[in-house]
Ligand SMILES: Nc1nc2c(ncn2[C@@H]2O[C@H](COP(=O)(O)OP(=O)(O)OP(=O)(O)O)[C@@H](O)[C@H]2O)c(=O)[nH]1
């Protein structure tokens with residue numbers, strides 16, 4: 121019975137929903153690699169993103185417009201142009217880049233202060249877990265001060281975009297939260 125209901129609700133929810141997700145984070149964190157690994161199941165050779173990449177993914181019958189924005193210092197001020205109507209932000213951290221985790225923290229908290237993102241869920245990928253010396257997800261969470269976040273659904277997942285690990289786990293969590301919050 122539960123399955124019947126969830127399938128009916130699923131269909132209702134799907135019929136008129138297209139959700140928008142932003143992938144943000146410092147340059148070199150792995151955002152573009154994650155976008156194309158999710159979309160094509162392949163590791164693509166990337167160049168630093170100047171501007172953005174946008175792809176439509178169908179995941180669990182849901183159409184997702186996924187925007188991957190460039191993370192270089194000079195480009196970050198433009199992130200805010202993309203915040204409207206965003207269901208969720210995926211914030212990607214290079215877990216080996218311990219020197220810049222403070223910068224990532226600052227950018228993350230600045231972004232989350234914006235009114236347009238007040239209802240957006242947050243998924244953090246503690247990426248590059250395949251590399252020696254990578255901070256664990258718990259360490260990245262602490263360094264980013266995630267427990268300080270109030271009134272927001274958030275989660276952190278350890279990932280390796282290169283190996284394809286953690287990505288669907290993270291996206292599953294995100295889709296469940298978005299469905300709960302928007303139904
Ligand atoms: N070892 C390892 N390398 C990764 C992983 N994810 C991405 N990379 C590499 O990190 C580099 C930067 O990846 P991108 O996906 O271009 O990074 P980005 O976040 O899109 O960077 P910008 O476009 O400059 O903001 C590339 O050489 C990727 O192959 C990972 O999980 N593990």
Ligand SMILES: [Mg+2]
Pocket residue numbers: 151152153166167168169188189190191
């Ligand atoms: Mg990129």
